[in-house]
Amino acid sequence: MEISPAVYDLLTExxxxxxxxxxxxxxxxxxKETSAYIKKRLAEFGITTVYDLLDTAVVAVLQGEKEGKTLAFRTDIDALPVTEETGVPFASQHPGKMHACGHDGHMATMLGFANYLAAHPAEIMGTIVLLFQPAEEGPGGAQLLIDDGFLSKFKVDEIIGLHVFPEFNEGIIACKPHAMMARNGEIYLTIKGTSSHGAQPQQGADAILAASAIIQGLHSIVSRNISPMESAVLTFGKITGGEAMNIIPGLVKIEGTMRAFSDEVYETMTNRVQTVATELAKGYGCECVVEFNHMYRVVDNNPAMVRALEKIAGDSYVETPPYMLAEDFSMYQKEIPGLFFFVGIRNEAKGYVAPLHSGKMNFDETYLLGGIECYRQLIQELNKGE
Known part of the structure; x- marks a missing residue:
């Protein structure tokens, strides 16, 4: 994909x-500090129609003279509780926090796009809404904004977003129609037994023994309750319990995640986790309390919007496989047509290979220009219709 000279001129900024x-x-x-920086930069571009939502969300609106759709472009703005290990001179100044998922790059892309639009107002068709969204990593800023009336207030027709992605080489634009990222949820299991002396196990109900059986039993759900033609993930990454090596524990807690590419599979997993965990616990004289935190939905790309992106990206475009990662951009797609795509940032020679959420994640900002170029051309393509 060729980057236009006017977009390339934005690189320094x-x-x-x-x-x-x-x-x-x-x-x-x-x-707060991030939002203040964003508003300062928007003002420097001469963009004055700016709204504050949810305390830290920033929305900028640009109105074109030509008729067209209301297109929203969204970037996430939050960081992660990760200690930075990149060693770069511009490393995090907030200990224990880092933009390890590329949201700094997403914001820079959006600010570059805003700068471009402010300098080229003739390219604006309809209304362009630039959304700087908080809390993508949690608790889910997209749904909070939807509940606050964002989509209806600004009368958004379609929404577009992107994510830098180290699975693809620099310069690649990757996407696919329909399901691209998974629906996800959190699982919290509390196994309640009866504590006793380790030398007298018959007087207790061993919550650790029950927990081990429950974990093994739950891992049969994907292999035995889900069609082999479907994809699903069930992972338990945290278990806590017990007080001493010679005490039968009366309480164990297990935490995990589940993911799927369809609501039907996700609901099957939810029901089976509930049944298997509670019934297995009973077999060990224990009780299991099951709680879910149902988070984001499937990132489900509108096929017509994907075709527009593929046309723009040309030989830089590849069709991505679906990933079990989750994104709260999906919550907008429940309500209106949306397009979410990846911008490749991998370069092994430069050492840009660390995965998302790693303390070593880094990239060359030059390749953010591909996102800006796609955004500016999508205004025209999405207003052509089918």
């Missing part, structure tokens, strides 16, 4: 914005 934002990472719904 895109780099500066990304590195400035990288130094001030803030967790979800705490992004």
């Amino acid at each position: 895109v780099i500066a914005d990304r590195r400035a934002l990288h130094q001030i990472p803030e967790l979800g719904l705490q992004e």
Whole structure:
């Protein structure tokens, strides 16, 4: 994909914005300094129609003279509780927090796009809404904004977003129609038994023994209750319980995640986790309390919007396989047509290979320009219709 000269001219400022934002990472719904930086930059571009939502969300609106749809472009703005290990001179100044998922790059892309639109108002068709969204990593800023009336207030017709992705080489634009990222949920199991002396196990109900059986039993759900033609993941990454090596424990807690590419499979997993965990616990004289936190839905790309992106990206476009990662951009797609795509940032020679959420995740900002180029051309393509 060829980057237009006017977009390439933005590179110095895109780099500066990304590195400035990288130094001030803030967790979800705490992004005060980040929001202030965004508003300062929008004002410098001459964009004055700016709204504050949810305390830290920023919305900028640009109105074109030509008729067209209302297109929203969304970036996430929050960081992660990760200690940075990149060693770069612009590293995080907030200990224990880092933009380890590329949201600094997403914001720099959006600011570059805003800068471009402000300088080229004739390219704006309809209404362009630039959404700087908090709390993607949690608790889910997209749903909070939807509940707050964002989509209806701004009368959004379609929404577009992107994510830098180290699975693809620099310069690649990757997407697919329909399911691209998974629906996800959190599982919390509390196994209640009866404590006793380890030398007298018959007087207790061993919550650890029950927990081990429950974990093994739950792992049969994907292999025995889900069609082999479907994809699903069930992972338990945390278990806590017990007080001493010679005491039968009366309480164990297990935490995990489940993911699927369809609501039907996800609901099957939910029902089976509930049944298997509670019934197995009874077999060991224990009780299991099952709680779910149902989080994001399937990232489900509108096929017509994907075709527009493929046309724009040309030989830079590849069709991505679906990933079990989750994204709260999916919550917008429950309500209106949406397009979410990956921007490749992998370069093994430069050492840009660390996965998302790693303390070593880094990238070359030059390749953020591909996202800006796609955004500017999508305005025209999405207003052509079918």
